[in-house]
Each structure stands twice: as C-alpha cells, then as structure tokens.
Amino acid sequence: MAIYGIALGVISSTACRNATRSVPFTVFDQMSPAEITEELKRRFRRARRVVVLTGAGISAESGVPTFRGGGGSAVWRGFPFEQISSAEMLARDPALVWEWFNYRRQVISQARPNAAHRALAEWEKRFQSLVVITQNIDDLHRAAGSRTVLELHGNIWRVRCLSCGRVTENRQVPLREIPPTCTCGGMLRPDVVLFGEALPGEVLHRAQAEAARCELFFIVGTSAIVYPAAYLPVIAKHGGAYVVEVNPETTPVSSLVDVTLSGKAGEVLPALSEA
Numbered sequence: 001m002a003i004y005g006i007a008l009g010v011i012s013s014t015a016c017r018n019a020t021r022s023v024p025f026t027v028f029d030q031m032s033p034a035e036i037t038e039e040l041k042r043r044f045r046r047a048r049r050v051v052v053l054t055g056a057g058i059s060a061e062s063g064v065p066t067f068r069g070g071g072g073s074a075v076w077r078g079f080p081f082e083q084i085s086s087a088e089m090l091a092r093d094p095a096l097v098w099e100w101f102n103y104r105r106q107v108i109s110q111a112r113p114n115a116a117h118r119a120l121a122e123w124e125k126r127f128q129s130l131v132v133i134t135q136n137i138d139d140l141h142r143a144a145g146s147r148t149v150l151e152l153h154g155n156i157w158r159v160r161c162l163s164c165g166r167v168t169e170n171r172q173v174p175l176r177e178i179p180p181t182c183t184c185g186g187m188l189r190p191d192v193v194l195f196g197e198a199l200p201g202e203v204l205h206r207a208q209a210e211a212a213r214c215e216l217f218f219i220v221g222t223s224a225i226v227y228p229a230a231y232l233p234v235i236a237k238h239g240g241a242y243v244v245e246v247n248p249e250t251t252p253v254s255s256l257v258d259v260t261l262s263g264k265a266g267e268v269l270p271a272l273s274e275a
C-alpha cells in the first residue's frame, strides 16, 4: 500500500474547533506506569526490523510545546497554528509566518533531547534495522545520536530560497532579518512542509517502504490526525507488523494498534529498553 501526492492535512477538525489555548503544553504528571506485556517483551527481544513514528509528544518532555492534546490546539497571536503554518499564509504574509517560526526556533534552541530520544538512539545498536520516522522539525533525534531519521515535515534549521531554490542550514536565533534573504537576494522560507503542501516524495516513499516491511512499529507522541503520516501505522499493520502506541491519550489509531502503552514517552521507551 503506497500513498503519494497527498498534501499535508488533518482528518478531524475537532482540534481546530477547540483552538483555544495559546501554544498548548499538556503535562501528564500523575500517570501510572504503562504495563509492558510479556508478548511485547518477547517481540521486542526478537525483532530485527523496527520502525518508530514520532510526533510532537516525544519532545514535550524537552520543553517543546505540542500542537494538540488535552482537547485543545495551539493558537499563536490569535491564529490557529494550522493557519499560520500554511502555504496560503506564506504567500499572503511571509513576515508573519517567519515571526511564528522565529518564535519556534527560539523555543527549540533551548531544548535538549530527553530520555525518549536517547532510548531510540540506543535502539539503533540493538536492532538490525531501526528507522525513526518523525513529523518533528526540531532535530532532537539527531541531537540524541540517532542516525537513520526520516524527517517527513522538514527541519526548522534549514531554509530554502524561493528564487534560486538553494537549501542551506541556518541556526541564527533570533533571526536578524524577517523575512531572511538568500545571498542571491531572493526571499528565504523555512524548509518545512506547510499545510497545503506535499511531503518530500523520496522521504515519504522510504517511510512507507520501511513501515510495510518492519516487524515492530511504534507510534509515539502523535495525535495521528495529520496525513499522510497518520497512514503509516495502517501500512505497517497491513504489512503484518505488531503495532504499539505510546501516548498518555487515546488517538484515532488506538483502536487499530495491537497494544497501547498509556504513558509518557520519556518513561515508557527507557522502560522498554530494559525489557
């Protein structure tokens, strides 16, 4: 099963309707530890090909706010984030979009990988193949030491010129010029996927192929409502993988997965490493 050419979009509009909180950061303090079943332990010990799909929740314990969770969704300067992170807004008001990304760059620049990112980096030594597919643009998986990382939505530290197309790294925080310009004089944009844009075809194709052939598929810290990433657990299940969700909340994929570990990624993933 392969899904191509789908622009970034959301299946449920509930979170958008509930766009009430200014940049949400759901903290789950009082969780009882998730139970790691004997079957999961056995599969974890025997697996060779493992894929982990991550979302904003994995970086929550690093201090990066999630977009959704706790029944709400992020608002910045009165704009629902799905509006301010859209191709339409970039065309209409690039300076505003850059202000939003400038803010996010400042938050992310302060963040360090947490125990969940570190556990996944360590899993690379454990399994024959461990692929992290992330919707996050914060670069924290690489900072933790993961090497095989497929970034579905781009990277906040890269910029792309709208005139010459050149992609470069830019770690300036805060930005001195908004919108920033390329050496060719053209306007730069964040090298991230905005709502209404297609995902990078090659990265999506590889992610789908890895999901289709893995034995164990983890879906960690994502609300699983943004497509096409949210199809990946379906592809994995269809391919015969054992699918495990790690999230303190239920999501649309909770009914599809083989087991849900209801807890924080920073506690559940290191606990699995000990299994």
Ligand code: OAD
Pocket (backbone or CB within 6 Å): 008, 026, 028, 054, 055, 056, 057, 058, 060, 061, 066, 067, 068, 069, 070, 082, 085, 135, 136, 153, 192, 193, 194, 195, 220, 221, 222, 223, 224, 225, 226, 246, 247, 248, 249, 251, 263, 264, 265, 266
């Ligand atoms: P969301 O913000 O939609 O969902 C975050 C999920 O993380 C929620 O289901 C929370 O319950 C869960 N969560 C919170 N804290 C957690 C913790 N400590 N451990 C585990 N889970 C936790 O984030 P995404 O699903 O990643 O795209 O959102 C998908 C895409 O929507 C993002 O990549 C972004 C956004 O628009 C772009 O901007 C291109």
